[in-house]
Amino acid sequence: xxxxxxxxxxxxxxxxxxxxxxxxxxxxxxxxxxxxxxxxxxxxxxxxxxxxxxxxxxxxxxxxxxxxxxxxxxxxxxxxxxxxxxxxxxxxxxxxxxxxxxxxxxxxxxxxxxxxxxxxxxxxxxxxxxxxxxxxxxxxxxxxxxxxxxxxxxxxxxxxxxxxxxxxxxxxxxxxxxxxxxxxxxxxxxxxxxxxxxxxxxxxxxxxxxxxxxxxxxxxxxxxxxxxxxxxxxxxxxxxxxxxxxxxxxxxxxxxxxxxxxxxxxxxxxxxxxxxxxxxxxxxxxxxxxxxxxxxxxxxxxxxxxxxxxxxxxxxxxxxxxxxxxxxxxx
Amino acid sequence: xxxxxxxxxxxxxxxxxxxxxxxxxxxxxxxxxxxxxxxxxxxxxxxxxxxxxxxxxxxxxxxxxxxxxxxxxxxxxxxxxxxxxxxxxxxxxxxxxxxxxxxxxxxxxxxxxxxxxxxxxxxxxxxxxxxxxxxxxxxxxxxxxxxxxxxxxxxxxxxxxxxxxxxxxxxxxxxxxxxxxxxxxxxxxxxxxxxxxxxxxxxxxxxxxxxxxxxxxxxxxxxxxxxxxxxxxxxxxxxxxxxxxxxxxxxxxxxxxxxxxxxxxxxxxxxxxxxxxxxxxxxxxxxxxxxxxxxxxxxxxxxxxxxxxxxxxxxxxxxxxxxxxxxxxxxxxxxxx
Numbered sequence: 251x252x253x254x255x256x257x258x259x260x261x262x263x264x265x266x267x268x269x270x271x272x273x274x275x276x277x278x279x280x281x282x283x284x285x286x287x288x289x290x291x292x293x294x295x296x297x298x299x300x301x302x303x304x305x306x307x308x309x310x311x312x313x314x315x316x317x318x319x320x321x322x323x324x325x326x327x328x329x330x331x332x333x334x335x336x337x338x339x340x341x342x343x344x345x346x347x348x349x350x351x352x353x354x355x356x357x358x359x360x361x362x363x364x365x366x367x368x369x370x371x372x373x374x375x376x377x378x379x380x381x382x383x384x385x386x387x388x389x390x391x392x393x394x395x396x397x398x399x400x401x402x403x404x405x406x407x408x409x410x411x412x413x414x415x416x417x418x419x420x421x422x423x424x425x426x427x428x429x430x431x432x433x434x435x436x437x438x439x440x441x442x443x444x445x446x447x448x449x450x451x452x453x454x455x456x457x458x459x460x461x462x463x464x465x466x467x468x469x470x471x472x473x474x475x476x477x478x479x480x481x482x483x484x485x486x487x488x489x490x491x492x493x494x495x496x497x498x499x500x501x502x503x504x505x506x507x508x509x510x511x512x513x514x515x516x517x518x519x520x521x522x523x524x525x526x527x528x529x530x531x532x533x534x535x536x537x538x539x540x541x542x543x544x545x546x547x548x549x550x551x552x553x554x555x556x557x558x559x560x561x562x563x564x565x566x567x568x569x570x571x572x573x574x575x576x577x578x579x580x581x
Numbered sequence: 582x583x584x585x586x587x588x589x590x591x592x593x594x595x596x597x598x599x600x601x602x603x604x605x606x607x608x609x610x611x612x613x614x615x616x617x618x619x620x621x622x623x624x625x626x627x628x629x630x631x632x633x634x635x636x637x638x639x640x641x642x643x644x645x646x647x648x649x650x651x652x653x654x655x656x657x658x659x660x661x662x663x664x665x666x667x668x669x670x671x672x673x674x675x676x677x678x679x680x681x682x683x684x685x686x687x688x689x690x691x692x693x694x695x696x697x698x699x700x701x702x703x704x705x706x707x708x709x710x711x712x713x714x715x716x717x718x719x720x721x722x723x724x725x726x727x728x729x730x731x732x733x734x735x736x737x738x739x740x741x742x743x744x745x746x747x748x749x750x751x752x753x754x755x756x757x758x759x760x761x762x763x764x765x766x767x768x769x770x771x772x773x774x775x776x777x778x779x780x781x782x783x784x785x786x787x788x789x790x791x792x793x794x795x796x797x798x799x800x801x802x803x804x805x806x807x808x809x810x811x812x813x814x815x816x817x818x819x820x821x822x823x824x825x826x827x828x829x830x831x832x833x834x835x836x837x838x839x840x841x842x843x844x845x846x847x848x849x850x851x852x853x854x855x856x857x858x859x860x861x862x863x864x865x866x867x868x869x870x871x872x873x874x875x876x877x878x879x880x881x882x883x884x885x886x887x888x889x890x891x892x893x894x895x896x897x898x899x900x901x902x903x904x905x906x907x908x909x910x911x912x913x914x915x916x917x918x
Binding site: 494 | 678698707742
């Protein structure tokens with residue numbers, strides 16, 4: 251088990267390196283840079299920008315260097331000092347912006363993930379065990395609806411319904427009176443009151459597809475011989491289902507945690523814009539529009555890295571649950 | 582049949598499957614008895630209802646299948662009799678019998694063990710349930726029984742997972758699991774079909790050893806007449822959901838009465854015999870399209886008579902402890918069930 255974890259962790263390093271290169275390349279590839287839009291902005295305001303000023307700015311932001319030098323510079327400062335560079339648009343260190351936004355993103359993503367699994371696994375099992383029952387049909391229908399309705403639409407509908415009929419604004423992460431307040435029990439409770447909206451909005455489609463997967467795998471497992479063996483031991487049906495069939499069926503579900511995370515994070519970006527959440531999504535979107543490259547690159551890099559780490563965790567979890575995986579090479 | 586000795590008695594059992602295409606009478610009015618300490622064989626081709634019979638006795642028939650009629654009387658050591666056919670499949674009473682008094686060995690050791698639990702955990706699970714032992718006691722019991730079925734260094738192998746065992750070892754573990762609660766009856770459904778011949782011989786020998794050690798009654802279900810000859814004291818030959826012949830094992834091989842049994846015996850190859858094998862002509866009929874109350878073997882039978890297509894033959898007494906369900910023996914005493 252230990253060698254398995256070690257091997258998987260070491261394998262992460264080249265992946266992370268590739269991600270950083272791609273993140274940088276994606277940011278750097280489009281024509282123009284932050285300066286172009288900055289100058290355009292200044293000129294629109296009527297200011298006259300001289301050639302010297304532009305050159306000075308280029309020098310200041312190291313834009314006169316070739317791409318690979320800028321990449322190495324960037325990655326070196328991250329590794330060595332934890333310095334992600336300066337956001338041109340905000341005129342603040344990227345690290346500060348990350349520290350502000352990232353905890354919310356991680357918080358919302360993880361809670362959504364937990365919610366998704368807590369809801370999907372029991373429903374999937376139930377749907378499989380009571381296949382073609384009315385409850386199975388209801389879950390199936392609700393599931394397909396959840397898959398088909400775009401997140402942002404669901405967010406808009408929820409916001410409208412709650413505002414129109416209950417007079418509550420459910421956007422944002424906090425009520426106005428708590429937004430700038432220090433942390434307290436009341437603020438935490440206020441957070442919980444707001445948190446369920448993004449969780450439901452972001453989690454619905456993931457939950458729906460997980461239910462389908464869980465149901466399908468469970469149906470397969472229930473037909474297998476070992477289930478009959480377990481019954482022949484005299485175990486009760488619930489023990490046979492939960493302890494034997496579901497334990498095996500949950501494997502493919504756990505192995506997709508790794509893919510679910512990026513889905514949640516990118517889904518979160520759109521929803522966060524609609525719901526006005528203080529997460530990374532809207533900031534990333536903005537930084538891409540204004541070609542605020544260090545900010546955008548850092549976001550993409552960090553979010554991808556988190557996904558890789560999430561995948562690693564799900565692999566470790568899987569190996570812990572399924573002995574067939576952890577013994578593959580060492581057996 | 583001396584009924585007093587029977588630990589298990591199946592009477593007129595019918596297990597039907599209600600499918601979208603119609604009613605399948607997988608087990609149709611069969612009767613058989615099993616005495617304490619003996620091995621009763623059930624032999625027949627695929628699809629003849631052998632496995633459904635086994636599952637019926639375990640009361641493990643799953644929908645759309647259902648035991649529709651008949652009795653499965655289990656007479657336990659303390660003298661009380663239970664009709665398994667009347668028990669709820671998932672009820673407490675049935676579950677306390679299953680695995681405890683009547684255990685089952687399945688065909689595919691590759692797939693019949695849960696892949697994510699160690700062998701020891703899977704054996705201990707049943708022991709803890711039925712014998713009310715602690716985890717540690719159950720583990721000791723599992724080591725002991727694994728040793729008994731010939732797993733080398735069981736105290737080490739107990740923590741292995743099924744995929745770390747070979748096919749033969751898995752079947753040994755399966756047997757250990759079945760025997761772990763000291764049942765009185767063990768139903769073995771094709772226990773050696775998935776194994777190669779040398780392992781098959783070992784497993785059969787092991788089952789015999791265990792039988793004499795534990796005074797087990799075994800119901801041996803197989804399509805392999807060789808296994809029957811090796812193991813069974815008495816044999817039931819099944820065809821399309823019915824028992825067509827029942828006799829002592831020797832009588833089945835040396836004095837077969839039913840044309841189907843004859844056909845089965847003629848299709849066994851013998852080493853050194855240069856003659857062509859005589860297969861049974863035709864194929865097993867589709868249970869869905871069968872009319873009721875005829876002899877189902879008639880279309881394939883070399884001795885078929887007019888009456889065979891008109892009425893179902895009763896079970897005739899054709900010798901000492903030898904019954905045969907065939908019109909050829911009309912005039913003999915009819916066995917009442």
